[in-house]
Amino acid sequence: MSLIAVGTMAFDAIETPFGKTDKIIGGSATYVAYAASNFVKPVQQISIVGYDYPKEEMEDLKKRGVQLEGVEMVTDKKSFFWSGRYHEDMNSRDTLITDLNVLADFNPKVPDSYQGAEFLMLGNLSPDVQLSVIKQLKTRPKLIVMDTMNFWMEIAMDGLKEVLKQVDMLMVNDAEARQLTGEYSIVKAAKKILTMGPKYLIIKKGEHGALLFDNDSVFYAPALPLEEVFDPTGAGDTFAGGFIGHLAKTGDISFENMKRAIIVGSAMASFCVEKFGPTRLKEITKADITERIQEFKDLVSFEIELG
């Protein structure tokens, strides 16, 4: 089943305790596409790039079954650029540079060929942009998943709440869930978010795993304990791509299948952090993914007699 991925395609310059990069490929839609394309084709990309975006990168994506008709190419501006430096704990980072460039005028147009897509991943973008994509779809997708961040809560909370009413699932980190609800307890925050529109909620906790909530159930997926997190950039988007890629592959949006999708997403994210940017995601094979998912099974499986 087809999947639309909306988000940035951009450049990042990254410093971690392990090293630094010049401008490399990044952006939420890039990571979603690299992860999801392991599971589903086509991935229908909606984004915007400038004249400096490499053609080879576009070709790489096409070869993986990523459609680019929805990617606007601006000939007189540069691509979005972000630069950041991670602290030793890798959970916090300083933004050094944010050059919006083409992103300042991003007004996404959904191509006719994308109509009828059954899955929609709204990457972290302004609520207005997210809402505009939903409104352009003639048939509502089977599942709409939305990412967002603290920045939009600070400057566009009303718009964000409007989008929330239109989506099936919100995917945020624990700090964002707290900020959105004013509740410190993750469980209380989850309950509140589930009254704001989404039927499902994923709270990402980085190295501590992820939680999936609906009104009746909760599922806790661990993160693989890694010897080194080389570069966390894109891990959340890669998780999202693996998650919705698995759902789109199977067409099954039951809670049970969402659990599997979280394991798939977690496995993909565990690859992402092994090298700078999407480097590792470009290398891995189906066999690597299967092996990694087995590691997750081994990590949490136990048998216990009750009573």
Next chain:
Amino acid sequence: MSLIAVGTMAFDAIETPFGKTDKIIGGSATYVAYAASNFVKPVQQISIVGYDYPKEEMEDLKKRGVQLEGVEMVTDKKSFFWSGRYHEDMNSRDTLITDLNVLADFNPKVPDSYQGAEFLMLGNLSPDVQLSVIKQLKTRPKLIVMDTMNFWMEIAMDGLKEVLKQVDMLMVNDAEARQLTGEYSIVKAAKKILTMGPKYLIIKKGEHGALLFDNDSVFYAPALPLEEVFDPTGAGDTFAGGFIGHLAKTGDISFENMKRAIIVGSAMASFCVEKFGPTRLKEITKADITERIQEFKDLVSFEIELG
């Protein structure tokens, strides 16, 4: 099989965002005993109390199959007293008062009737005291588990390393594992600790669950997402008591059974935090425990096809 629990029996005064207590019963060995006695009898306590320690409390413990022959009663000093205030996140706290009282002279004597115990839980005490107990045992227990804390790393690291060489398992939190090894990565810290003596390591991460390591494998147990953590005092000791209680009940120290023991310990800890001090641990029934363990199974179980 019998279990020796060494630790404090004490008073705590606790402030949390939800309320405060006067002096109530606390101490690491108290929590271990309340948790472990659900699974194994006898629990053979080694501790020290002052003239102010309530007789009814001793009677309660005896009724649960806890032997007190190894608890020294000092008639002219008060029991150990700790007072602390938790911050809103419940992961950090300020110590307001530490009155060592009887604990300053604690020189544990292992009663003859305790000889031959197959399981030994060394609660958080000075390394000298921990080592003294090990040396008094004529037959080495099947499994020795050791707790410790940052305080001993700061003032008695050499002694702590001596004890580490004598034990089978270390149980610490993530910050303590980092401090002990100087490694920020939990996986690297774990590898280093497994060269220092213990064959097994449990790293407790509070609301983020716990990790079990040996040289070949790792297991990640989640924590139950709780709407409210009312009072975290004693949760780590309760976890330890449930863990070693299950092992002592089954007599099985395989990695597979340690996984089960971690789930049991996590379930016990999830009760502990529901009320002040050990209040909730005194109320719960076997049926409550079974139900809670089922919740843990539901929380993490998933089925996934590979390949």
